Amino acid sequence: MTPEELGKKYSKISKIYRDETKDSKYGIVQIQRAISYSEKKGIALDVGxxxxxxxxxxxxxxxxNVHGIDISTSMIELARKAHPNCTFxxxxxxxYKTDEKFELIVAWDSIFHIPLNRHKKVLASLAKMLKPKGILIYTFGDDKGEHTDIWHDDTFYYSSIGINENxxxxxxxDLIIKHIELDQYPQNHVYIIAQKY
Known part of the structure; x- marks a missing residue:
């Protein structure tokens, strides 16, 4: 599945997704944990x-402060309306390339959509975007592999390099692992927090 195809799929369900997650607390405890490791506030990159x-x-x-990126045009339009003081x-x-360095990078339930052979490169790139002592939090599947699932009457692609390779x-x-957890056990959803040297 190409990034363009993924973006169109999410654009198709953007308002439904926004409404479904409007009152959700999903992931907040984990984000709070990541923030607690962050020594400075500054700016965060929200990937996906x-x-x-x-x-x-x-x-x-x-x-x-938040700078958000997403592959879906409709999602970005909604985010700009919801958060006029943030950049998207x-x-x-x-x-993605930027000269900006971030105190915090969040990729919650997003990079598991990228092609399997791109995970290591993307993680290395995110690490380079962190300031010293900066924090990265993201989610992935615990088993190595790729698959598709039906969600909102459409097919979505997922992949993971597994726990050990992550x-x-x-x-x-050059990141230090601060926390790793299968937070939805017995489902294979993992979140990890790491800090740059």
């Missing part, structure tokens, strides 16, 4: 920010 909402609200309520752009994380990639990118 979607329509905005709870995660951006949590970040901004902690005096963290349409971007593919696999190709850990080794982060360590090789």
């Amino acid at each position: 920010c979607g329509a905005g909402g709870r995660i951006i609200n949590e970040l901004t309520s902690n005096n963290i 752009e349409i971007a593919d994380i696999c190709e 850990l080794s990639t982060l360590i090789n990118s």
